[in-house]
Amino acid sequence: MSTGVIYSLGAIAIAALIVIGGYTLILNRMKAKDQGIDRAAIQAMGMVTFLPVLLIASAGGFMQSDALSALLGAVGGYVLARGTEKDTQ
16 A cells, blocks of 8 residues: 555544544533533534544645645634624623
């Protein structure tokens, strides 16, 4: 196997672990609070899904570095700019 294939498979494995671990944490927290799926949980699940996809795309060479930088900057801005529900009320 070539080195690129090994890196891609490693990135996919790490991304899968991130998604599984992230969903487990989110669902356990929701269960502990006895709440259903709310807006914050959906946003957290979206981040947990989106970031590993970026990891796979960058490791596999499917995305140029400038596009990846723009997407990571957009995600960072979104995460840092969003307030809690207490802030908006």
